[in-house]
Amino acid sequence: MSLIRPFTGLRPATGRAAEVVAPPYDVLSSEEARARAAGRPWSFLHISKPEIDLPPATDPYSPAVYAKGRENFDRMLSAGVLVRDAKPCYYVYRITMGPHTQTGLVVAASVADYESGRIRRHEFTRPDKEDDRVRQIDSLNAQTGPVFLTYRQSPSLDALVARVTHDAPAVDVTADDGVRHVLWVVSSPATVANISDLFEEMPRLYIADGHHRSAAAARVAHARRNANPHPTGQESYNYFLAVAFPDNQMQILDYNRVVKDLNGLDRDAFLAKLETAFTVNPQDTAVKPSKAGEFGLYLKGHWYRLHIRPERVPARDPVKRLDVSLLQDNLLAPILGLGDPRRDKRIDFVGGIRGLKELERRVNSGEMAVAFAMYPTSIHDMMAVADAGEVMPPKSTWFEPKLADGLVSHALD
Numbered sequence: 001m002s003l004i005r006p007f008t009g010l011r012p013a014t015g016r017a018a019e020v021v022a023p024p025y026d027v028l029s030s031e032e033a034r035a036r037a038a039g040r041p042w043s044f045l046h047i048s049k050p051e052i053d054l055p056p057a058t059d060p061y062s063p064a065v066y067a068k069g070r071e072n073f074d075r076m077l078s079a080g081v082l083v084r085d086a087k088p089c090y091y092v093y094r095i096t097m098g099p100h101t102q103t104g105l106v107v108a109a110s111v112a113d114y115e116s117g118r119i120r121r122h123e124f125t126r127p128d129k130e131d132d133r134v135r136q137i138d139s140l141n142a143q144t145g146p147v148f149l150t151y152r153q154s155p156s157l158d159a160l161v162a163r164v165t166h167d168a169p170a171v172d173v174t175a176d177d178g179v180r181h182v183l184w185v186v187s188s189p190a191t192v193a194n195i196s197d198l199f200e201e202m203p204r205l206y207i208a209d210g211h212h213r214s215a216a217a218a219r220v221a222h223a224r225r226n227a228n229p230h231p232t233g234q235e236s237y238n239y240f241l242a243v244a245f246p247d248n249q250m251q252i253l254d255y256n257r258v259v260k261d262l263n264g265l266d267r268d269a270f271l272a273k274l275e276t277a278f279t280v281n282p283q284d285t286a287v288k289p290s291k292a293g294e295f296g297l298y299l300k301g302h303w304y305r306l307h308i309r310p311e312r313v314p315a316r317d318p319v320k321r322l323d324v325s326l327l328q329d330n331l332l333a334p335i336l337g338l339g340d341p342r343r344d345k346r347i348d349f350v351g352g353i354r355g356l357k358e359l360e361r362r363v364n365s366g367e368m369a370v371a372f373a374m375y376p377t378s379i380h381d382m383m384a385v386a387d388a389g390e391v392m393p394p395k396s397t398w399f400e401p402k403l404a405d406g407l408v409s410h411a412l413d
Helices: 030-037 063-078 111-116 127-140 155-164 189-200 211-227 267-274 323-332 356-364 379-387
Strands: 010-012 082-084 090-097 100-110 147-151 171-174 180-186 205-209 239-246 255-259 278-283 294-299 302-308 347-351 370-373
Touching: 063 082, 063 127, 090 189, 100 111, 100 155, 100 189, 111 211, 111 239, 127 211, 147 211, 155 189, 180 189, 205 211, 205 379, 211 239, 255 323, 255 356, 267 278, 267 294, 294 356, 302 323, 347 356, 356 370
Parallel strands: 147 239
Antiparallel strands: 010 082, 090 100, 090 180, 100 239, 147 205, 171 180, 255 347, 255 370, 278 302, 294 302, 294 370
16 A cells, blocks of 8 residues: 555636635634634535534534534535635645744555654644544544645655746645645646655655544544455545655644643742752743753743753654643742643643734733743654654644635545
């Protein structure tokens, strides 16, 4: 079974993409999705967040929600808003957010290679979130939310993608958040075969974002294989919708932390305890860390620059040497008593796209006592963790820009 393969994508009809494309399901609350879809009957949010078309008190995981999603999906198909390509294709997908641009390929990725570890993961998943995606795939009989993959840059693949993007795109839309989405359809049999061969040479792909989507796709494939008396291995459910980008184009933003209290300490006692593991220097302006091992601390209206002491960095451990681990193991757990950041309600996480002003706002409002500005985890650190078969600490990476929903979907025949 090949690592990736082309597929007959389900896409907005010519000229309809601007009406359809939407943010991914997991970056908007139900209320935000309802507001974003207002006056937009063909927004993909009606499929990915179908509770917006039901009474506001509706449980988003109730059977009625998945049924509504299927109803909306069928409505867009019957109206010709979504159409299926006639033959298997790959798709070149370019996203631009501000000055940053990245260009990748929309593919169907192998469930078998995901299960064997050739497609590497770096996060734990939650069963309830997996269950939601399984029910969504089964109700639509399609995968609509792509898994975000990365691979070690391939000059040959770069050159092929560059040739494709010399031609006019099939889609070029700018979403309401200012992010531009451009799509080229790759249908030439020779180019399709070349892409497949270049990916087959890769020892590994890496999941950047979408661990619950890939896990759900694997569960659906397992269930359908068991229910199929004559499986061939070539059924569409043996592959999952993905977009793969080269590692040198990936953008990871900081993922910052805010904590509700100082664990019974006053400011001076707290700052004194930091000296064991960090150097602490007051600053006159907000601190955005400029390198690994550096942290910004905001407390009672003042910023401090922290540097982890070198002897505290376990350089050979791909997980423990991460900045998120160093902060957790040397400050959050021993000083603030935050033993399990996945479950402790005293800590919250703030995506770097919101900026340092959001950290100041959360503390100045009195909601939180202290904020920590982080240096972004590098893509190569993420790959090293995945290669070691380990998992990242929670909220280690914030990828931007986000992939659009509705641009290409993978129907399960």
